[in-house]
Amino acid sequence: MNKINVHVNDETSRLRSVILGTAASNGPTPSLEDAYDPKSKLHIKQGTYPQIVDMVEEMTAVAAVFEKYDVQVFRPKTIEDCNQIFTRDIGFVIDNKFVKSNILPDRENEIDAIQYVIDQIDPQNVIRPPEEVHIEGGDVMLYGDHIFVGTYRGADYADYIIARTNPEAIEWLEKTFPQKKVVSFNLRKDNEDPYSNALHLDCCFQPVGKDKCIIHKNGFLQEEEYxxxxxxxxxxxxxxxxxxxxFHMNSNIFSIAPDVVISERNFTRLNTWLRSHGITVEEVPYAEIAKQEGLLRCSTLPLIRD
Structure with a gap:
């Protein structure tokens, strides 16, 4: 079996290997009680929750872009009736370490579905934080010697199913990666209003290109952190x-290289800006998947960047 030497140091260096989620057996539309985020709830109420056939088509378009750029793509093993689109939640790479996330307990089997990939990584380079550390990849953003981390510091953390990375995670990252400067950001959480909820840091911020970023001020609870x-x-x-x-997830695009991104085709203003800075924009349809409060960064887990 080939070994995978994981290596990720930032969000934009040339991508070589990635795990792309799958919508192959996403299951029926969840009940309102079972929805994890306010945007899914909104579409369940409106009767506009995305259909499997449309989401599979959208993910196929992304896979085709990866093929065009000669990126090695792994897909999770299919679990019947399980939403396996958002691989970013379940793991992430920092330098040469693969971190298995501690996520919502009933999503644990999503990690099992990518275990065959993790098995190809040197076991010494696979780590899992202790149980009290809640952390998801959407909140972890690498920028050279910095790690930007989204969190929620409110005393009512436990009341928010959308609060995914706790302050204990910040301490754990500082201890585990002492060579990095860990900077945390208190994110705005709202169980009911998708216009006021930053589910993860990548829902309101992401580096792009060599020295630029996409950002949304209201996603941050502390103005000084913005x-x-x-x-x-x-x-x-x-x-x-x-x-x-x-709301439409404009900050959740995905970089293949400093000068190449995959973006949603309806993000007209953003895509124009990116092109004006010399970045090639590979446009894909992703508006159906976006209805579950996740987009391109959420559904990819980079393993190797140059």
Whole structure:
């Protein structure tokens, strides 16, 4: 069996290997009680929750882009009637370590479905945080020697099914990766209003290109933490998205290289801005999957970037 030498140090370096989720057996539309996020709830109520056939088509379009750029693609083993689209939640790579996430307990079998990939990584480089550490890949953003992490510091953390990365995770990252500067951001959470809920950090922020980022001010509970990022990248390098654009997940595109991204075809303003900065935009349809409060970054788990 070939060994996979995982390596990821940032969000935009040339992608070589990735796990792309699957919508092959997503199951029936969940009941409102079983929905994990306010955006899914909205579409369940409206009768517009996405159909499997449409989501499979959208993911096939992404797989085709990866093929075009000669990226090695793994897919999870199919679990009947299980939403396996969002592989970013269940694991992530920092430098040469694969971290298995501690996620919502009833999603544990999603990790089992990619175990065949994890088995190809040197066991010394596979780590799992202790039980009290809640962490999901959508909240973990790499930028060279920095790790940007979304969290929720409120005392009512337990009341939010959408609060996925706890303050204990910040401490764990600092201990486990002492060579990195870990910077955490308190995110706005709302169980009911998808326009005011940042499920993960990548729902309101993401680096793109060599020195730019996409950002949404209202996703951050502390204004000074939003300003930290604006100052870090420089105001002229930040693309500010509106509340409506955040709702449609404009910050959740995915970089194949500093000068190539996959983006949703309806993100007109963003895609125009990216092209104006010399970035090739591979447009795909992804509006159905977006109804579950996740987009392109959420459904990919990079294993190797140059």
């Amino acid at each position: 300003h930290y990022l604006v100052d870090f990248f420089g105001k002229e390098n930040c693309f500010e998205i509106t509340k409506e654009e955040m």
